[in-house]
Amino acid sequence: xxxxxxxxxxxxxxxxxxxxxxxxxxxxxxxxxxxxxxxxxxxxxxxxxxxxxxxxxxxxxxxxxxxxxxxxxxxxxxxxxxxxxxxxxxxxxxxxxxxxxxxxxxxxxxxxxxxxxxxxxxxxxxxxxxxxxxxxxxxxxxxxxxxxxxxxxxxxxxxxxxxxxx
Numbered sequence: 001x002x003x004x005x006x007x008x009x010x011x012x013x014x015x016x017x018x019x020x021x022x023x024x025x026x027x028x029x030x031x032x033x034x035x036x037x038x039x040x041x042x043x044x045x046x047x048x049x050x051x052x053x054x055x056x057x058x059x060x061x062x063x064x065x066x067x068x069x070x071x072x073x074x075x076x077x078x079x080x081x082x083x084x085x086x087x088x089x090x091x092x093x094x095x096x097x098x099x100x101x102x103x104x105x106x107x108x109x110x111x112x113x114x115x116x117x118x119x120x121x122x123x124x125x126x127x128x129x130x131x132x133x134x135x136x137x138x139x140x141x142x143x144x145x146x147x148x149x150x151x152x153x154x155x156x157x158x159x160x161x162x163x164x165x166x
Contacts, residue, residue, distance in 0.1 A: 033132045040128045044121060049076060050088055051125075054118055057094060057110035064097075064107035093117060
C-alpha cells in the first residue's frame with residue numbers, strides 16, 4: 001500500500017507579504033474580467049485596445065485627436081499604436097490625416113463605419129460590464145473605484161491625469 005501525498009490546501013497558501021497577496025488578487029481578478037471582455041470583442045474581431053481607441057475618438061467626434069494625445073489617453077500602454085491604427089484604418093473604422101503646416105502631426109477621426117460598429121456593440125458592452133461587476137452594490141463599486149485610484153496614485157505619470165478625475 002502506498003502512502004498518499006497530502007495535497008496543499010489552496011486557502012493555506014502563504015504569501016511573502018500582504019502586498020503580494022493584494023497584487024496577486026488584483027492580477028487574478030483582472031484575468032477573470034479580461035476573459036469576459038475577450039469573449040465579447042472576439043465576436044467583432046476587435047481587441048480591447050482597439051475598442052478603447054474607437055471610444056476615445058467617438059468622444060471627440062466629429063473632431064479629431066492627434067496620435068500623441070490618443071496614446072496618452074489609452075487605458076493600457078500600447079507598444080505599437082501605429083500598427084493598431086493601421087488595422088482600424090484598413091477596416092474603415094478610422095481615418096488619418098496629416099496637418100499641412102506640420103506633416104509629422106497625424107490627426108485621427110472615427111468614421112461612420114466606426115460609429116456604426118460602436119452602436120452595434122453598445123448593448124453587448126453594457127451587458128458584459130454588468131456580468132463583470134454587476135454583483136457588487138453601487139456603494140461597493142464606488143469604494144472599489146476609490147481604492148483602485150488610491151492604489152495607482154503614486155505610480156501614474158502626468159500623461160494619465162485625465163483618468164484620475166473620471
